[in-house]
Amino acid sequence: MSIQGDSVMSNGVAVMDVNTESITSQKAHTMSDSKTHSTVILNGDVATAELSGSSASESQETHPSGTAETLAEPPRSPELEEATEELSLEEPKAVPLSTATLATTLAPADQLWSTSRDKAVRLRMEGSGQASETPITIHQMFLQTVEKYGDHPALVSKHEGQWVTLTWRQYYEQCRAAAKSFLKLGLERYHGVGILGFNSPEWFISDIGCILAGGLATGIYTTNSPEACQYVAANCEANILVVENQKQLDKILQVKDQLPHLKAIVQYKGELQQKAPFLYTWAEFMKLGEDVPNEQLNAVIDSLRANECCTLIYTSGTTGNPKGVMLSHDNVTWTAHTASTMVDYVPATEVVVSYLPLSHVAAQMFDMWITMVFGATIYFAEPDALKGSLGITLREARPTFFMGVPRVWEKMQEKMRAIGAKASPMRKRVADWAKSIGLQYNYSAMSGENQVPWGFMLANNLVFKKVRAALGLDRCKTCFTGAAPITRETLEYFMSLNLPLMELYGMSESSGPHTVSVNNAYCITSCGKVMPGCKTRLDNPDKDGNGEICFWGRNVFMGYLNMPDKTAEALDQDGWLHSGDLGRHDQREFLYITGRIKELIITAGGENIPPVPIEDALKAEVPIISNVMLIGDKLKFLSMLLTLKCVVDDNGDPTDELSPEVLDFCQQHSVTATKVSEIVANKEPAIYKAIQEGLERVNARATSNAQKVQKWVIVERDFSIGGGELGPTMKLRRPIVVKMYQEKINEMYAVATEKQ
CATH class of the missing domain: 3.40.50.12780 (ANL, N-terminal domain)
Known part of the structure; x- marks a missing residue:
């Protein structure tokens, strides 16, 4: 997919239509503090917008690693007086509206990127469609x-x-x-x-x-x-x-x-x-x-100015210092309007x-x-x-x-399963029947058929409505998931409860969303379709169509603050954002994430292995497992760190107590252990057997011997934000986990070496 030459304005100047009744160029009346008065009357002339800056045809772009651009600085505010009076804000007074016009004059700029806090950028505007919308602050x-x-x-x-x-x-x-x-x-x-x-x-x-x-x-x-x-x-x-x-x-x-x-x-x-x-x-x-x-x-x-920086989003910094992602007013306002x-x-x-x-x-x-x-x-x-x-x-x-991150949905799932485990046999049968109907209906809706199966209304009244009300989601039109990968098993669980989760995909550098799933256009395990006015390109695709996902659109960030080299790594010469994620499109243009380039495990034999599909497969096979991390970069074979589901304390930290779901499993297999440490210390045969058998089923589906997991170890403490293994949105921090558990990892490979 390429950018057409005429998609960017040829002379950098455009005149926008504006509503004379809703803007002002000079003055604004005071906003009434009357509860009934919601209309603001504005005076003044209507201004046209000049989109300053030259196009690619007029000036050559300089890559972020090259010479920094010189741009005019917007006017600064005068110095303020030192004195102040003590006044209460408990009853906010009416304030005059500012002199904001919808036709914004952009700051001069001829480049798509900047790493300086006070430098503007050229917007990725197009001649028509969503990408041609008027920039606003x-x-x-x-x-x-x-x-x-x-x-x-x-x-x-x-x-x-x-x-x-x-x-x-x-x-x-x-x-x-x-x-x-x-x-x-x-x-x-x-x-x-x-x-x-x-x-x-x-x-x-x-x-x-x-x-x-x-x-x-x-x-x-x-x-x-x-x-x-x-x-x-x-x-x-x-x-x-x-x-x-x-x-x-x-x-x-x-x-x-x-x-x-x-x-x-x-x-x-x-x-x-x-x-x-x-x-x-x-x-x-x-x-x-x-x-x-x-x-x-x-x-x-x-x-x-709409093309200047207004906010900084700092990356989590799992592989070095955090990077300050510079977002402009237009990044924020255009993305918000487009997503809406x-x-x-x-x-x-x-x-x-x-x-x-x-x-x-x-x-x-x-x-x-x-x-x-x-x-x-x-x-x-x-x-x-x-x-x-x-x-x-x-x-x-x-x-x-x-909006929930995958771990939030997983925790809800665990809690509901624990409640379900205590239900009477009759209630369990009704719930299982209803969930089969719910899954059938939502797969039908997903394919566009919208066929309502027999018994759906009864299932809705007996189960779905009650579950939604218990979760507080009885009015919820759409439930979203994003910020980390989610398993098919969790997606199907909520589909079976008639609560399909719409998956989003994007990154800080794309102001959030780039592809979106919506109720009338979603496909399980996909991240939806690209937002209007944006483009997606797959670089260097392999024989299966998997390539690096690249973004184009007005959601693409300005650059990393004070980091021209890192910016040059993220944005190519043409201004495309390289995500570092691997993905593919299906025939209907749904995007599927298949891995992350930096997370790819390259074995000693040179085979590239994305870890997430293998990790998710084991969690689906063995529901008592909480977290999995695949190991094997530059090593002779794959291994895994595993944690078991446990009770979380009031501070959100994992305890040694097994979760109700694991306790239920233990009871079914005549295991008396109630703590994670007991299972690890005794290498509880029933638990270890269940994990090994689940792993063998996963290995049986591997496309090569290199993708088979040969060793695993249970870590006594579950991963958590407080423990450092998970980031703020509960995403696995792989480099940190490797450092934390290096000794256990070394033991797995040392034993294997001794045997050889």
């Missing part, structure tokens, strides 16, 4: 939502056991107030505001407030060590850090002396346990900017639950930006969501869209 997208849905609920969070709501208008006003306070604290243009905490309204407000003030919003994982926090904060030259609580504050205080650009720290939950001139509570912070004139902030907002066209939504009625780490692109795009497009309501889960409380939030919020 985040503020403009936010303003559109406030104009349409200002009085509808936006952010809902729990305070002292009660749900508290901010409307879209109040949310916008709070973001402006935060932006003023950031300016008051001395936030410099293109400098970072690091946010370190669990999902909350304050997280959203800090992020957007930073962007409106001309900074770079930067999420930091709550699981990061002090040293990892320091790296991110220093790399983005953070002027301000916003932390959730004392625990996160302590991390920053440990490394504060290594952060030369840091001016202030804001703690948004709890009282400060120490006083210092640079420390602020959330209430103190929100009062700081009260005397900053609206005109002052508006000048900054109006200087924002693929789902069946009703404006101002949809509900989502925010619980996945917002420093990850999937959560940020799903929770913050796509919801903004159609004025959805976002409920915030409790900080212990992934440790067990998520179910409570789901049952209270009853989301209409829900």
Whole structure:
């Protein structure tokens, strides 16, 4: 697949049609604080948009590893006054809308990439279709939502056991107030505001407030060590850090002396346990900017350009320091608008639950930006969501869209299976019958036949409705899964409950989604089809059609901050993003991920083996297994590290207690063990036999002897985020696992060598 020469504008200039009733080039009336007044009346002239920058035909691109481009810098805001008055934000006052136009003048740029925080890029615009949409800033997208849905609920969070709501208008006003306070604290243009905490309204407000003030919003994982926090904060030259609580504050205080650009720290939950001139509570912070004139902030907002950086997403850094993925306003707004066209939504009625780490692109795009497009309501889960409380939030919020990473779906599956194991024989028979009907129906829907099997309505009433209600997903139109591979067995389990999971695929560097599965177009184990306005290319395909997946579209990132060499590795000379993933297309253009180039195991005999299919196959054969990691790079044969399913404590850490599912298996096989350590110490014959027999079934399907697993060992402790084996979205951190269990790995190969 190639880019056609005429898909990029020939002269870099376009005039966009704009709505004279919804934009202004000079002034805006004050937004009424009346609950019934949701329409904003704007005055002024309509401006046309000049898309600055030359095309490929006019100027030669310079690859990121070459000479850096020189670009004009947008106007900076004047210095702010030092004095401030103590004013309350408990009742947000009406604020004037900024002078945002939908016809945005882009900053001068002639290249598709940049690694400098203050350099703009040329957008991958086309002459027609989704990729020709007018570029807008985040503020403009936010303003559109406030104009349409200002009085509808936006952010809902729990305070002292009660749900508290901010409307879209109040949310916008709070973001402006935060932006003023950031300016008051001395936030410099293109400098970072690091946010370190669990999902909350304050997280959203800090992020957007930073962007409106001309900074770079930067999420930091709550699981990061002090040293990892320091790296991110220093790399983005953070002027301000916003932390959730004392625990996160302590991390920053440990490394504060290594952060030369840091001016202030804001703690948004709890009282400060120490006083210092640079420390602020959330209430103190929100009062700081009260005397900053609206005109002052508006000048900054109006200087924002859609093709400039507004946010940084840091990769997990499993193989070195994290890379700062630079996303522009257009990356965010265009991707959010485009993704929203693929789902069946009703404006101002949809509900989502925010619980996945917002420093990850999937959560940020799903929770913050796509919801903004159609004025959805976002409920915030409790900080212990992934440790067990998520179910409570789901049952209270009853989301209409829900995004889960594979491990979340697997945990739900395990819990439901444990409950099912305790059911009476009659209930089990009814459930098994209903699930067979559900699977049959969803395979029919997937193929486009939509044939409703006999008994479906009865199964729906007896089983499916009750299961959905128990999960809090009774209103859910679409359940998504992404951020890591998911097994066919888990997909079929939820299909059997009439809860098909729509798989997404993308990466931080594609602003989140690139291919999407939707209710009327999905295929099991595929990641869906490419988003409108985007392109997918498979590089160097093998005889089976597997090649490296490459992306093109306005979702493709600007570059890695201050890393021209890494940017040159990711973006080729023509601007295609190389994902590092291997995949293939079927005849209907559904994309299937078949491996990851960096994860490929290359045996001593030179055979390339993708680990995930083998790992997933064993988990499907032996359901008592929790995690599997294939070993064998540069080694003579394949081996595996295995963990057994166990009980997780209140902190989300694995315990030594076997899970109900494993206990049930033990009882069926007359095994008295109740702990993982007992099974490992005794090499419990029934357990080891079940694993070995499952592995032999997997090996029987191997396409070559090199793909057969010869050795395995059970690790006593299950993999976890806290243990370091899993990343923040529960993705396996392979290089770290190898280091952690090197001794066990060496033992497997040493024994084999001795025998030889």
